[in-house]
Amino acid sequence: TYVTNHQYDPAADYIGQASEIAQAQRFRVLSAALQNDLGIVLVLQGRREEGLAAFHRCAVSSKEEGLTLLFIRALVNQARTAIQLAQFDEAAPALNEAAERLAETDASYEKADGLINLALGYRDLALAHSPSRTFALQRAAALLRQSAEMAHQPADARLASYAYGHLGHLYEIERRFDEALQLTRRAVFTAQSARAPESLYRWQWQSGRLLNRLGKLDDALSSYQEAAITLQPIRSEVTFALQTTPDSNQPSIRALYFELADLLLRRAALMQDIREAEPYLKAARDVIEAFKAAELRDYFRDDCVDQMQARLTKLDAISPSTAVVYPIVFHDRTELLVSLPDGLTRHTVPITAAILTDEVRRFRHTLEKRTTREYLPHAQQLYDWLIRPLDHDLRRLHVDTLVFVPDGSLRTIPMSALHDGTQFLIEHYAVAMSPGLDLTDPQPIDRTKVHLLSSGLTKAVQGFPPLPHVADELNSIHALFKGERLLDQDFLTPRLEEELKEGRYSILHIATHGQFAPDVNQSFLLTFDARLSMTQLERLVGLFRFRKEPLELLTLSACQTGIGDDRAALGLAGIAVKAGARSALATLWFINDDASSELVSEFYRQLHDASISKARALQYAQLKLLSDRVYEHPAYWAAFLLLNNWL
Numbered sequence: 001t002y003v004t005n006h007q008y009d010p011a012a013d014y015i016g017q018a019s020e021i022a023q024a025q026r027f028r029v030l031s032a033a034l035q036n037d038l039g040i041v042l043v044l045q046g047r048r049e050e051g052l053a054a055f056h057r058c059a060v061s062s063k064e065e066g067l068t069l070l071f072i073r074a075l076v077n078q079a080r081t082a083i084q085l086a087q088f089d090e091a092a093p094a095l096n097e098a099a100e101r102l103a104e105t106d107a108s109y110e111k112a113d114g115l116i117n118l119a120l121g122y123r124d125l126a127l128a129h130s131p132s133r134t135f136a137l138q139r140a141a142a143l144l145r146q147s148a149e150m151a152h153q154p155a156d157a158r159l160a161s162y163a164y165g166h167l168g169h170l171y172e173i174e175r176r177f178d179e180a181l182q183l184t185r186r187a188v189f190t191a192q193s194a195r196a197p198e199s200l201y202r203w204q205w206q207s208g209r210l211l212n213r214l215g216k217l218d219d220a221l222s223s224y225q226e227a228a229i230t231l232q233p234i235r236s237e238v239t240f241a242l243q244t245t246p247d248s249n250q251p252s253i254r255a256l257y258f259e260l261a262d263l264l265l266r267r268a269a270l271m272q273d274i275r276e277a278e279p280y281l282k283a284a285r286d287v288i289e290a291f292k293a294a295e296l297r298d299y300f301r302d303d304c305v306d307q308m309q310a311r312l313t314k315l316d317a318i319s320p321s322t323a324v325v326y327p328i329v330f331h332d333r334t335e336l337l338v339s340l341p342d343g344l345t346r347h348t349v350p351i352t353a354a355i356l357t358d359e360v361r362r363f364r365h366t367l368e369k370r371t372t373r374e375y376l377p378h379a380q381q382l383y384d385w386l387i388r389p390l391d392h393d394l395r396r397l398h399v400d401t402l403v404f405v406p407d408g409s410l411r412t413i414p415m416s417a418l419h420d421g422t423q424f425l426i427e428h429y430a431v432a433m434s435p436g437l438d439l440t441d442p443q444p445i446d447r448t449k450v451h452l453l454s455s456g457l458t459k460a461v462q463g464f465p466p467l468p469h470v471a472d473e474l475n476s477i478h479a480l481f482k483g484e485r486l487l488d489q490d491f492l493t494p495r496l497e498e499e500l501k502e503g504r505y506s507i508l509h510i511a512t513h514g515q516f517a518p519d520v521n522q523s524f525l526l527t528f529d530a531r532l533s534m535t536q537l538e539r540l541v542g543l544f545r546f547r548k549e550p551l552e553l554l555t556l557s558a559c560q561t562g563i564g565d566d567r568a569a570l571g572l573a574g575i576a577v578k579a580g581a582r583s584a585l586a587t588l589w590f591i592n593d594d595a596s597s598e599l600v601s602e603f604y605r606q607l608h609d610a611s612i613s614k615a616r617a618l619q620y621a622q623l624k625l626l627s628d629r630v631y632e633h634p635a636y637w638a639a640f641l642l643l644n645n646w647l
Helices: 007-022 027-046 046-063 068-085 088-103 109-128 130-150 156-173 177-194 197-213 217-243 253-267 276-302 305-308 353-367 373-388 390-395 407-412 468-477 492-501 534-544 571-580 593-607 614-626
Strands: 322-328 334-340 343-349 401-404 428-432 452-456 483-487 509-516 524-527 531-533 555-563 583-587 640-644
Touching: 007 027, 007 407, 027 046, 046 068, 068 109, 088 109, 109 130, 109 156, 109 593, 130 156, 130 343, 156 177, 156 197, 177 197, 197 217, 197 253, 217 253, 217 276, 253 276, 253 322, 276 343, 322 353, 322 390, 322 407, 334 373, 334 390, 343 390, 353 373, 353 407, 373 390, 401 509, 401 614, 407 524, 428 614, 452 468, 452 492, 468 483, 468 509, 483 492, 492 534, 531 534, 534 571, 555 593, 583 593, 583 614, 593 614, 614 640
Parallel strands: 322 401, 401 428, 428 640, 452 483, 452 509, 509 555, 555 583
Antiparallel strands: 322 334, 334 343, 509 524, 524 531, 583 640
């Protein structure tokens, strides 16, 4: 259970305890098996040397006890781990010994399964060690053919599909695409007959790759779309399975979605008429959208994202003065899909994922240096790549608000601080971000019904520094909106829960220290006497989910995400989506307490005007700090992001 939840430390601890008991009680068979389990967990932890030692102990013990199949499994795990450590002199003998012992066993389902596992070991060796490539590929192919011949019973069809599918992949590696396709189609057929979707989607995907290689674009598209449809009902389970396997050559789910989007964009490029191309552009965007929703669902391990999607309006069809910018970052280029008031357009930027990510990282790093302007060349470079191709259309259509749906590393930077050489982007446009087109509920806030609950810390607690300006911040907000406040010793989790249960609040403002980590279990907000986990916050804010009046705005002041981590940004976007809040205001990094208080106070002053959107309110607040010589550096104002509903 802990392994499934990616909590490897307690998993290793429990296996260690079990192993001690097994050894004390002389349960030799169980003791040997536990060493194999321990090796798997250690490899998942990244402790490969220790994992290798555990597999070796399992091999020795299982050989002594005559546990042939466990011995073979341990040898293969030992070999595959040694390959990851580039210890090829150890890997090859282990694989060869496993092959000799497996050949001595009687035909059975377990043997057929062992042959596939052993073949994958040889495949790993071929891919990692070029001197062994020819020999290892030939051994792998022979083992897979033997497995396929052995799995001839109807009940063995699932296993046969893996044998044929992996064999097809070996031919794909050797660029023998016609033969690879023939074998892969056989894998698809056997997976269908076995009703094994977890196998089927892989071979449909592989068929799509091969058809694409053979220049059959439309057939490739069909195979990719079939794979995506097959995967959809089991995607969550497959994702978790992939994350808990030590197989480094297993393709990620992300690759399937992005390869399909790539094909759709290539298909669109073949159309002469832009109106004929638009359905393909929308389909490509929808594929990435499906991946983003799935990623958010996996981050929080909850299906509430589906509930949210079921009741939302597409945000690209809402405002005539808003453009939605949808970057899709491929390994060889960056695509910009832009929803404009008069339709969907596409711009291809010849910048690879590696170059873009490097520039984003440099921009993010230099942006936080308040005493230099080192950020400026990076801000201008990113503007040239991401905004300048859109300039003409944005001016022509009098766009005043940009909503970005960022991908990967782009989640970690504030678009408002991009620079055209003369001015920042925020000086031309109000800017908001969304985790996805289908994850935002674009409804304007009813200013006449605003009821505010504010909470925060001014004092130093639990090793965190004081935030003395929080008191002024809360005072200025309450001068504009009626409501309740919880400050310092009143800001306790039970009290917060009590208020949210009893009060009909439309804005929840939390001014405290916070940390958003790649693992949602490591994310928290600081209360006076404890740390409020994201699970607790979701539960509290989730009280609003089924009310007529939802939580319109969740403001997290003085908080930060993990620096430069793409998934940590899901913490920000995810809180609003998962908890049922329509929008969130939060910061990418910890900023000056005084500057934060001034910006947030101005945001609420602007928000009090019913004619101004939340995105506009943030823009005016950021421009106010930008106009102040003390706070003009973007380190002070750019960290604030408005997420989801910008109206």
